[in-house]
Amino acid sequence: MTAMVEKKMQETPAQSAPIISLKGVSKTFSNGTVALNNMSLDIRQGEFVSLLGPSGCGKSTALRIVTNLTGPTSGKVEWPQERANQKEHELSFVFQEPTLMPWATVFANVWLPLRLKGLSRKDAEDRVMEALQMVGLDQFAKSYPRELSGGMKMRVSIARALVTKPKVLLMDEPFAALDEITRFKLNNDILNLWETFGWTVIFVTHSVFESVYLSNRIVVMAARPGRVVNDMPIDAPYPRDESFRTSSVYAGFCRDVSGALHAAMGSGEEH
Amino acid sequence: MSVAMTGDRGVSAQPEAIPLDAEELKRARAAKIEAVGRWVIPIFVLAATVVLWDRVCVWKEVPHYILPRPGLVFQTLLADWSILSIALLNTLKITFGALFIATAGGLGLAILFTQSKWIEISFFPYAVILQVTPIIAIAPLILIYVDSLTAGLLICAWIVAFFPILSNTTLGLNSADHNLQNLFRLYGASRWQTLRYLRLPSAMPYFLAGLKIAGGLSLIGAIVAEFVAGSAGSGSGLANQILEASYRLNMPRMYAALILISFTGILIFLTMTLISHLLLRKWHESALKREV
Numbered sequence A: 001m002t003a004m005v006e007k008k009m010q011e012t013p014a015q016s017a018p019i020i021s022l023k024g025v026s027k028t029f030s031n032g033t034v035a036l037n038n039m040s041l042d043i044r045q046g047e048f049v050s051l052l053g054p055s056g057c058g059k060s061t062a063l064r065i066v067t068n069l070t071g072p073t074s075g076k077v078e079w080p081q082e083r084a085n086q087k088e089h090e091l092s093f094v095f096q097e098p099t100l101m102p103w104a105t106v107f108a109n110v111w112l113p114l115r116l117k118g119l120s121r122k123d124a125e126d127r128v129m130e131a132l133q134m135v136g137l138d139q140f141a142k143s144y145p146r147e148l149s150g151g152m153k154m155r156v157s158i159a160r161a162l163v164t165k166p167k168v169l170l171m172d173e174p175f176a177a178l179d180e181i182t183r184f185k186l187n188n189d190i191l192n193l194w195e196t197f198g199w200t201v202i203f204v205t206h207s208v209f210e211s212v213y214l215s216n217r218i219v220v221m222a223a224r225p226g227r228v229v230n231d232m233p234i235d236a237p238y239p240r241d242e243s244f245r246t247s248s249v250y251a252g253f254c255r256d257v258s259g260a261l262h263a264a265m266g267s268g269e270e271h
Numbered sequence B: 001m002s003v004a005m006t007g008d009r010g011v012s013a014q015p016e017a018i019p020l021d022a023e024e025l026k027r028a029r030a031a032k033i034e035a036v037g038r039w040v041i042p043i044f045v046l047a048a049t050v051v052l053w054d055r056v057c058v059w060k061e062v063p064h065y066i067l068p069r070p071g072l073v074f075q076t077l078l079a080d081w082s083i084l085s086i087a088l089l090n091t092l093k094i095t096f097g098a099l100f101i102a103t104a105g106g107l108g109l110a111i112l113f114t115q116s117k118w119i120e121i122s123f124f125p126y127a128v129i130l131q132v133t134p135i136i137a138i139a140p141l142i143l144i145y146v147d148s149l150t151a152g153l154l155i156c157a158w159i160v161a162f163f164p165i166l167s168n169t170t171l172g173l174n175s176a177d178h179n180l181q182n183l184f185r186l187y188g189a190s191r192w193q194t195l196r197y198l199r200l201p202s203a204m205p206y207f208l209a210g211l212k213i214a215g216g217l218s219l220i221g222a223i224v225a226e227f228v229a230g231s232a233g234s235g236s237g238l239a240n241q242i243l244e245a246s247y248r249l250n251m252p253r254m255y256a257a258l259i260l261i262s263f264t265g266i267l268i269f270l271t272m273t274l275i276s277h278l279l280l281r282k283w284h285e286s287a288l289k290r291e292v
C-alpha cells in the first residue's frame, strides 16, 4: 500500500492525463436559474477531488451533468480515456440519501447493479458479499433496510457503489445526514478503500473540515451563478488518520480553504 | 479494511429478564388488551345485536313474515341450503371471475399507461367514464347486447371492479422514488428492468389497496347485475333468490340470502387483507409493527 501511495505522491496530478474533462459547461434551468456558468474542470486519474461551496452553487447539478442524468445547456463533458461511442462510463454514484429499495434485502440492494447487467444471484454472490465485507455489513445481508441505522444504510449504499468495481466514484454529500462519529468513521473507510483501489473520486460536501481531511484537491465554487472560484491542492501525505485531524498542517489547510470559501460567498452576494 | 459492526443484530434478541418498570408493564398490558379487544369486541357487539333482534321480535310480537327471528333465519338457511348453495356458487363464480379479469386488466392497462403517455391520454378518460356511469344504468344494455348471461354478468361486475385497480396501480407505478429512478438510469437499466425491479415493487402497496376495494366492488357488481338480469334459471345467484323470495314474501329466506352475501363480502375483505399483509409485512410502513 505504501508503494502505491508513494507513486501517487510523486506523480503530481498535473502530469497525468485527465479522465473527465468539463469544458465550458453551463446549465440554465427552464425557470431561468443559472445553476452553472461556464464551468471548466479537469479531473485526473486517481484524484480525490472535493467540490466545496455554499448551498445552491450547482454542485449537485455538476455531478448530474457528469453522470449524464441531465444534459448541459452549453459546453460538454469529455471522457478522454474512453472510446468515443462508449455509452456507459464505469462510474458509481452515492446519493445524499441511502436510496435503497425498501422491499429488497441488503443483499438484493447491493446485487442490483450486477443484476441489471444480467448476473444471476449465484454469479453475483461472491462479489456482493465482498462489497458488503468492505463496509463491514456481511452479517446483515439478509436484513431489510428498515432494520438498519442511518449510518448502516449509507454503508449499504456505498457497498452498492463498490460492487461494480468502478473507476470513478461520485458522491453527493453522502454523509451530510450522519452524526460526527459515524461520519469520521466512514471518512476513514472511504480513504482506505480509495488508497487500496486507486479510484478517482469526486466528493461533494458543505464541510471544509471533511473536504480537507479527505481530498488532495478542493474545488471551491460560488453561487448565483454557479462557478468555480478556486482550485486548491491539499498536499498532505496519505494515509491520513486521526493524528492528521489534530495536526497544525490540517488546521492551516482548513483556514486557507475557509478563507477561500468566505471570499466565494462574499463575491456571490454582490450579485 | 473491514469496519467493525455498529449496533445489535436485532431488537428481538434482547433478554426477557430485564426488569420492567411499572410504566412498561402498563403499556404491555394495554397492548395485550387492545390485541384481544380487536377481535372480541366486534364479535360481542354482533352477538348483542342478534340477541336484541330476537328480543324485539318477541316483545313486540312482530310476525315472522315481517321480521323473522334470528333462529328462524338460521333454520331456513339450513333447510334451503340446497337452493341457496347453488345460488351462492353462481354469485361466487361471477364475483371471482370479475375480480380476476379486473385484476389482470387493471394491472395490464396500468402498465401500458406508464409505458406510453399517449396511450394514457387516449384511454384514461374512457376508464373514468365507465367508472362514473352508474352500473345499474348500463347493465340492461350490456345484458341485451351480450348473448351469454354469464358473460353479461361478468362484464358488469368487471366494470365496477377494475377502476380502483387501474387508478391505484397507475399511481403506484408513477410514484417510484426519483433517486432510485436516477440510479436505474445510471446503471443503464432497460425499460423492462426498470418496470420489473423498480416500478412494480413500488406499486405493490397501491395495487393491493386497489385490490381490497375491487374485491368488495366485484361482489356489489355481481349482485347488481343479477338484480338487473333477474333470471330465475340455472344461472341465478343470491340476488335472484332475494328477488324471488320477496315476491313470495318469504322473509326468512331473504334474510338467509342476505346473510350469505354479507359473509361472502367479509370473507373477501379478510382474504385481501391477509394477502396484503403477507406481501408487505417485510418492508412496507402500513404492515410494520412499530416497536415502542
Ligand SMILES: Nc1ncnc2c1ncn2[C@@H]1O[C@H](COP(=O)(O)OP(=O)(O)OP(=O)(O)O)[C@@H](O)[C@H]1O
Pocket (backbone or CB within 6 Å): A029, A030, A031, A033, A034, A035, A054, A055, A056, A057, A058, A059, A060, A061, A062, A206, A226
Ligand atoms: N430542477 C430544477 N429546476 C430549476 N432549478 C433548479 C433545479 N435543480 C436545481 N435548481 C437550481 O439550481 C441551482 C443549483 O442547484 P444544485 O442542486 O446544483 O445546488 P447544490 O450546490 O447541490 O446545493 P446543495 O448544497 O444545497 O445541495 C439552485 O439555485 C437551484 O435552485
Ligand SMILES: [Mg+2]
Pocket (backbone or CB within 6 Å): A059, A060, A061, A172
Ligand atoms: Mg446538492
